[in-house]
Amino acid sequence: xxxxxxxxxxxxxxxxxxxxxxxxxxxxxxxxxxxxxxxxxxxxxxxxxxxxxxxxxxxxxxxxxxxxxxxxxxxxxxxxxxxxxxxxxxxxxxxxxxxxxxxxxxxxxxxxxxxxxxxxxxxxxxxxxx
Amino acid sequence: xxxxxxxxxxxxxxxxxxxxxxxxxxxxxxxxxxxxxxxxxxxxxxxxxxxxxxxxxxxxxxxxxxxxxxxxxxxxxxxxxxxxxxxxxxxxxxxxxxxxxxxxxxxxxxxxxxxxxxxxxxxxxxxxxxxxxxxxxxxxxxxxxxxxxxxxxxxxxxxxxxxxxxxxxxxxxxxx
Numbered sequence: 001x002x003x004x005x006x007x008x009x010x011x012x013x014x015x016x017x018x019x020x021x022x023x024x025x026x027x028x029x030x031x032x033x034x035x036x037x038x039x040x041x042x043x044x045x046x047x048x049x050x051x052x053x054x055x056x057x058x059x060x061x062x063x064x065x066x067x068x069x070x071x072x073x074x075x076x077x078x079x080x081x082x083x084x085x086x087x088x089x090x091x092x093x094x095x096x097x098x099x100x101x102x103x104x105x106x107x108x109x110x111x112x113x114x115x116x117x118x119x120x121x122x123x124x125x126x127x128x129x130x
Numbered sequence: 131x132x133x134x135x136x137x138x139x140x141x142x143x144x145x146x147x148x149x150x151x152x153x154x155x156x157x158x159x160x161x162x163x164x165x166x167x168x169x170x171x172x173x174x175x176x177x178x179x180x181x182x183x184x185x186x187x188x189x190x191x192x193x194x195x196x197x198x199x200x201x202x203x204x205x206x207x208x209x210x211x212x213x214x215x216x217x218x219x220x221x222x223x224x225x226x227x228x229x230x231x232x233x234x235x236x237x238x239x240x241x242x243x244x245x246x247x248x249x250x251x252x253x254x255x256x257x258x259x260x261x262x263x264x265x266x267x268x269x270x271x272x273x274x275x276x277x278x279x280x281x282x283x284x285x286x287x288x289x290x291x292x293x294x295x296x297x298x299x300x301x302x303x304x305x306x
Contacts, residue, residue: 012294016239017247024247024283032276 041103041118044082046075049113058082058118068112075116084109084116147191151198154179158203170257170274171281174289176203177225177249181242181293189233193226213265217257224256225249242297246290250282 013021046054048066054075056062062077063085071088081101084094089111097107103120154176161175176199184192200222204210209218225248232240232248258278261271 009291009295012241012291012298013243014239014241016235017241017243017290020240020244020247021283021287024251024286027251028276028279028283031279035273035276 040080041101041105041120043119044075044077044100045117045119047115047117048073056082066114068109068114070112073109073112073114075114082116082118083107084114087114088112143191146187147194147198150179150183150191150195151202154195154199155202155206158199159206162207168274168277168281170278173285174250174253177246177253178289178293178296180225180229180249181246181290182296184229184233184245185242185293185297189226189230192229196222196226216264217260220260221253221257224252224259228252241290242293243287243290246293247283247286250286250289251279254278254282 042058044056044058045052046056046064046066048068053066054064056064056075056077058077058080060077061079064075064077066073066075068088073087073094074085076083076085078099081099083099084097084107087095087109089095089109091111094107094109094114094116100107100116100118103118106115106117108115157176157179161172164172166172176196179199180192180196183195200215200219201210204212204215204218209215228248228251229245232245235244254275258271258275262269265271
């Protein structure tokens with residue numbers, strides 16, 4: 001018997017092959033890093049009635065009240081994430097979305113015309129209007 | 131005018147290439163029967179034949195065997211001139227170019243596994259380029275590139291090892 005099956009196969013590898021394998025593996029890892037990187041957001045952008053009313057850095061805790069046509073929407077920013085803490089809208093979709101942490105994420109409180117989005121990533125929408 | 135008879139003389143080269151291409155075509159057809167989880171990810175077993183031919187008979191034969199395999203394989207599978215045919219032709223041409231360059235690597239240090247990896251990565255590169263330019267004109271095609279590249283690494287390694295094994299065991303196809 002000529003050793004374990006694994007050894008028999010590895011015998012076919014030459015020095016340069018190991019090098020090629022390593023370079024190729026590095027290329028694979030790099031492609032994952034390049035293509036699947038969710039760009040980390042660093043700012044939360046708050047809009048009211050389509051206009052930007054605040055850009056909040058995500059590195060410190062902050063609460064912001066934004067006035068809209070039907071009341072006040074409260075935005076909360078925490079380390080690396082942001083959410084709509086409360087909203088006067090009837091269905092509460094934007095509140096129930098919870099914390100946003102991925103680049104490009106958006107929570108829209110349509111009745112009160114307030115939106116919260118994070119920068120970075122691909123913008124999944126072209127524009128917002130109410 | 132006398133009757134003219136077209137005579138095709140079959141050289142030893144022709145027979146050898148035909149035999150090797152037949153082996154590659156058989157592998158292509160057999161592989162098409164294997165269910166695979168992701169479209170576009172397949173082992174490319176026929177490339178084992180290409181590698182053995184490159185190693186033993188040189189690039190010209192490898193190119194003949196590969197192109198004949200792509201053509202005949204697509205005819206047998208009903209894929210001729212379908213998108214899959216162009217993708218596989220683009221991939222094969224890219225790998226042949228890579229092998230044309232890679233064959234000059236010193237054989238003392240670089241064995242069939244290196245050739246196999248070069249060919250596999252070039253194959254994916256060629257396919258993605260054609261897919262991007264022609265079939266899916268959107269950068270979204272590159273989203274799956276990491277998966278394809280990882281598959282190319284795994285199958286490049288395994289095909290290369292199998293080719294190296296066939297070459298050293300003397301059981302490689304084409305022995306007359």
